[in-house]
Amino acid sequence: MLYDIHSDKWREECGIFGIFARQENVALNTYWGLYALQHRGQESAGIAVTDGSVMDVQRGMGLVNEVFRHALPDMPAHIAIGHVRYSTTGSSLLRNTQPLLVSYSGGQISLAHNGNLTNAHEMRTELEKKGHVFQTSIDSEVIVNLIARSTKQTVEERVIDSLTDVQGAYSLVIMTENKLIGVRDPHGFRPLCMGRLGDGWVLASESCALDTVGAEFVRDIEPGEIVSIDDKGVETRRFAETDRRAACVFEYIYFARPDSVIDGQSVYQARLSMGRTLARESGFKADLVISVPDSGTTAALGYSQESGIPFAEGLMKNRYIGRTFIQPEQKKRDMGVRIKLNAVTSVVKGKSVVMVDDSIVRGTTSGKIVRMLKEAGATAVHMCISSPPIGYPCYYGIDTSARKELIAASKQVEEIREYIGADSLHYLSLEGLYASIGNIPKQTLCNACFNCDYPAEIPCETDCANNKFLFEAKNK
């Protein structure tokens, strides 16, 4: 049985990578690219390659270095795409690994998807009515069937055609025998950027993957843009307009790596600003600022800089946390936090601390950390969260808890503080969050998880009652 060490965080569902380069080992570059995107998905990985005629894919459950422990797709190739994914555990879900690779009337096509279609169920039902079958439960299979059905001539037109009716979040890398295609949905929910590697081109969810393979960042793919790369170079086209850009604000808060730059905004600088703003908003006095490592550290540094309260490492993280076997009996004793984090007694003993974390989902882990600090001698724990309270699920590619599990959906801030046992609790205000992501206009961000303002239709399949409530909430 696997113990989920990140169990009290929302999870990015996928990272994608693509490369077109005649002078490179494209499979190996994709391997390193996925390695750099591993934080976006740790449950499965896959790489598809082509040499212009044959296409092959290798996929498996596990981390990138586990799936490709013995070998990479072994053929000469000049195009490759890759995918990392988080998914609920289950050996049968091997068939849900990406990239998808299919043959259709136009030849072979491989596709990797980051995001979540909000009308996938309807589209799928529609396609099934037309006689299509589905072997997986991933949205990409819907898109690939739509591409195959399209009566357009070029593959780019087919892709655009396929996206006409789908809604929701999708950043895609698509590979044909001779092209690498990148697509970002009209809202721009999930990131996608492009880089140059020698004479070739790279697409990646985050710029940190470009850095890792030594590619130079060129630009972000625009919402509603499709880029097509082949030997003649890069061709771009806008396939849809949108009245509402809606880049996921949580990429800046938690999902993305701090060394990435998304849509012109440095993730690191955004987090630093969030910490500074938190300091101004909360005004807590304390001996030290500490963070819940690693995701809270940058904001904690910002808090320290703004407040003048010294930053210290009050909590140490076990660097070897992985997928860990645990026995049922042990679950009762709930060692979860202790094996992952340890309080540094010599730092916190006799000290009042401001503790910065990025978010609170269910609040159970936060409570344990506060208790751990108190047991180590902290005289007061003032908790600062570098995001507003999360009150609503995400439907655009994040693995979120059900609404009833979100502590902020049913409890007021003071109740939450009491629940986790902190001496104080401050959430970053929504305005403060906007201000911290200064390079991006606030109306172009998606903040639905904070304010229920869903920029696109949300699905009505699984929890209609809940959604009904949400819609009412939204429209009240």
Next chain:
Amino acid sequence: MLYDIHSDKWREECGIFGIFARQENVALNTYWGLYALQHRGQESAGIAVTDGSVMDVQRGMGLVNEVFRHALPDMPAHIAIGHVRYSTTGSSLLRNTQPLLVSYSGGQISLAHNGNLTNAHEMRTELEKKGHVFQTSIDSEVIVNLIARSTKQTVEERVIDSLTDVQGAYSLVIMTENKLIGVRDPHGFRPLCMGRLGDGWVLASESCALDTVGAEFVRDIEPGEIVSIDDKGVETRRFAETDRRAACVFEYIYFARPDSVIDGQSVYQARLSMGRTLARESGFKADLVISVPDSGTTAALGYSQESGIPFAEGLMKNRYIGRTFIQPEQKKRDMGVRIKLNAVTSVVKGKSVVMVDDSIVRGTTSGKIVRMLKEAGATAVHMCISSPPIGYPCYYGIDTSARKELIAASKQVEEIREYIGADSLHYLSLEGLYASIGNIPKQTLCNACFNCDYPAEIPCETDCANNKFLFEAKNK
């Protein structure tokens, strides 16, 4: 690198099994059923199960006991189907394992296939033109797409509809949420039989699998018949007529297990008769009759009984032959036969022997065995083959060599004898073969591999030139 220990035999491509039983552990019964059918395919295995609403499948590369070493599909279930398969090695071919499991407009459906569609390529192209995609290269995916496209109401009608235009060999087990369906193509190329297990029902490629799970043999599924099993019992329907039954004669010669009974003919008795007929036809005099174990043994016993020459075990087989690692350098020394077989010197030394084998494909192994016997002191080796010379490939579900690799396609019997170094060589005559399979009228057997009389259209994709020759040969 794997060394193929059976490299000089044709290979059955698949075995299938299905069970509907409310009082049984259906996954476990399917496991044992596949175990009994393992000789029909050793490269991959899979089991799909359903409890009436959820459907799950577990598939992998390897033998049944390897794929399911750690677990069987773990859910309560009352229907299951399973599949074993031979295929060319290659990790990427994980996606070609069966049973296929898809969702479509009618719900979920799982399918396992034994046989080969001769117009799969055309059907697939046709479906691709209509917008379908294919994730595997197996024929079953064609059938399942046709089922999904059908506008018929019931699943049985859909299945029948899907088979209207497909040609070639197919024995199928199909599972829906509440039915187990068995289908056999109008020619009846590959076997399929039905048994009773308590209150439930079992379908299997061969009756030996019924014996293994303790089911009672009920009857063979008829060519052109579809049976549908649910809580109300078994319903049967004839979905196609045929002017030409064409059960594979090689099942009796080599593929099937001797303890199976196919279409009313005991495989054991057929082989025994082949041996008796061989004795009469060849009239060889010798001190001993020996066999190439294990497949030649039953015919050798028949030869011994008819000729009065005592049977002895002149060759011993290593019972632990499995998938064996071999180093490239070793291939040169060609230890293949020696690690699999060893001559029993005390038996053959100073003796003339009749050696019975079931077939000769390329002839290389036969030559090595003859040499091994001579080195052990055999004074003469009279080789008897319990089938006519194989001159033509099979297109109905057997992994055959290309025609140019078939020694009998280019050499006369005397040339073959010389090539393998035997003192005499006799092939069973076609008439002798017919006579040996006494329960089955000769016109209802497929003997195309011996006489080029293909009972159904053969594909024209891969080796048209060769096929052209065949067609001419056929019509001359």
Next chain:
Amino acid sequence: MLYDIHSDKWREECGIFGIFARQENVALNTYWGLYALQHRGQESAGIAVTDGSVMDVQRGMGLVNEVFRHALPDMPAHIAIGHVRYSTTGSSLLRNTQPLLVSYSGGQISLAHNGNLTNAHEMRTELEKKGHVFQTSIDSEVIVNLIARSTKQTVEERVIDSLTDVQGAYSLVIMTENKLIGVRDPHGFRPLCMGRLGDGWVLASESCALDTVGAEFVRDIEPGEIVSIDDKGVETRRFAETDRRAACVFEYIYFARPDSVIDGQSVYQARLSMGRTLARESGFKADLVISVPDSGTTAALGYSQESGIPFAEGLMKNRYIGRTFIQPEQKKRDMGVRIKLNAVTSVVKGKSVVMVDDSIVRGTTSGKIVRMLKEAGATAVHMCISSPPIGYPCYYGIDTSARKELIAASKQVEEIREYIGADSLHYLSLEGLYASIGNIPKQTLCNACFNCDYPAEIPCETDCANNKFLFEAKNK
């Protein structure tokens, strides 16, 4: 959980192999040699090699092809030894795998052992008293410590010295940096033979392993002989005399491969004679002679030849029986025999049969087979066993049941017949057995399992009460 498919047979505990050859890939030859000896042990395997200075060993749990699936010991080498072993399952017993490899004052030495020391416990205790430690529970560790303690000069003298006080069964292959040594205990319990491979030399438990690697049989190692092989050739010495040669008679009955020749006696011919003698002794009349495959087949052929009753394959064996996963619930239903064997109805229906098997241990499997044949329509089953009743455990290297589990220890033949449900039951007489192994004087065989005449001291550690009884039995 593993289901033991051979659960009602005694088990040979080990096979050993050694090679000294400058022109060969010695690791690969050892691999193939162990492959041929796999029937002597399926639970673990190991190969040790040396290039004259460095020594390396690779060992693991499983069949030879599993342990060396990915690689053989990877270094240039001209000496190698190998070992296959049966042992009670248990992951912790990885440390009990052989060959053992140690460094001592004389350099490095590696050792593989077939047999069982009857005073291992005492020797071990003695060594422990002198300050030695033991990391395994295998006898070889006792021997290697004795070698290390010896004050003699040469390694051969050290080996001889080490064997002065040990009692029981041991065939050994020993490797130093520049020598390959073979040893057989003074009683000659377990076999060991020598062959020539090009300019090099091979040692093996059975001659079938020589055949497999293409070596020519030279001779058996004599009881009480030590051979030492290096670049100068083979040197031999007799290190002990014995008043009692005692080669295991069960090697001829069941353990060895029929294509092996041991101490000048062909195993095949011995089994054939046992069958002939059985026919004469039993005088059963029946329609057919059948065997329990594969071990009973040769004797059944002998029975058929002598009696004139035709031999037929009345039982088919699943050729893919391996280590098989089975669920606890299934054990209750006891599918054991059915998944391994199946009656050929068309053969046995309406027929009276003589069924030949090599031995009966607990009798449970025999009962199931008789029932299976009756259910398939056999009108009578006359059981013939090609060995006398087994009444006493073996202490010389065979994994035997405790005495209380031996059906013949507590039941008379007629009671056993009734227990297994056979119509008749005949065991080969001891004199008949001796007569069948014609090349070997009866007084040089060990038959203790039949008549309690233990040729060497037996251990008194585990079941003294039982042994006391045995000794009394022996001396009454």
Next chain:
Amino acid sequence: MLYDIHSDKWREECGIFGIFARQENVALNTYWGLYALQHRGQESAGIAVTDGSVMDVQRGMGLVNEVFRHALPDMPAHIAIGHVRYSTTGSSLLRNTQPLLVSYSGGQISLAHNGNLTNAHEMRTELEKKGHVFQTSIDSEVIVNLIARSTKQTVEERVIDSLTDVQGAYSLVIMTENKLIGVRDPHGFRPLCMGRLGDGWVLASESCALDTVGAEFVRDIEPGEIVSIDDKGVETRRFAETDRRAACVFEYIYFARPDSVIDGQSVYQARLSMGRTLARESGFKADLVISVPDSGTTAALGYSQESGIPFAEGLMKNRYIGRTFIQPEQKKRDMGVRIKLNAVTSVVKGKSVVMVDDSIVRGTTSGKIVRMLKEAGATAVHMCISSPPIGYPCYYGIDTSARKELIAASKQVEEIREYIGADSLHYLSLEGLYASIGNIPKQTLCNACFNCDYPAEIPCETDCANNKFLFEAKNK
């Protein structure tokens, strides 16, 4: 092929853990304890347990969660010991995993060792002369043989006896059927501490492991002390005096986890002080202080606090760095640093930075990091090392490079600065280091790697010439 991601750091060779507790699952606690000590060894792991009569051990290559992925030693037990180890890769080295488990005249004993005996070779040769054999190449096997040879009565006396002549570094946990024993060598090279868990006791290399299992820190084991724990409680004894305590100073600089307290000195506070001292000593002016994560971070925070220069995260570390497959071709391109670290451009662009790291071994990685920062726009990189130049190998349990690979052994500071391309380079002075580890008198630390003042004899086996030089250097 594995790419060693820490290739330019010295490595602690082992971590050890022991527990005696009747109310706990001791195997599971040991598992978690080793998890917390994983930074001390990532190549193999093992756990031995006993229930008072039976003793069992499970060992394997890999991380703790890999070795025990499927199961922990599965038996009721109240004592357990565990070990993690770094070692040169090699499948054959499975036999070198710890804990060692042996039987000897006194019963069974299991032992795990952190440290390195400097006269192991001599002791081993001595034992071999007395007839002992060695199955591994680990020092623990020497100790266990000495224990077995001892003529003393109690196990504690035997252990003490065994240590009389061994020299070098050893912290040991030893388990008998009913005792848990902890030993620390007279110099106290490697740490070992004791904690209380309910009614039971825990021993561990570092206090962070006590925290992880919820044990309360009691005290450090003293150099030259042996503690023996059984149902009657803890008994302690001083088995040797020393005129020279010599705790490894590098534990404070790099090896130990910052949340551990060793010999009364918080590792975190020591590192913080090193940073503060570095700031005073170097006096560098810059826009930012950054660290090479994670080991340089605490010292960088100290530097920032003392200097007033703000701390920032200028380098991001990939949190999923593990054992990584790499293709030979890739080594040429030397992606090593890029896949592990990435510069945060938005932080360092246009800024001068002080970069704090803990040590420089060969200097190759440092050079790449400096180049990476410059490419990201840093205007100046002033490198500060929180230790003096490493000029001499360690012989007391650290996997160090040969002296010729140590850049500081052959280059002056200015030459090193030039080699790595930094604008400035400052190493912490030895006095500054002493001052930073304020709780521990400087004469009780081992600083041999900095000043060649080896507190105990060093081995003369492998590189005598080099050592000769060292001794001369030492005595000049």
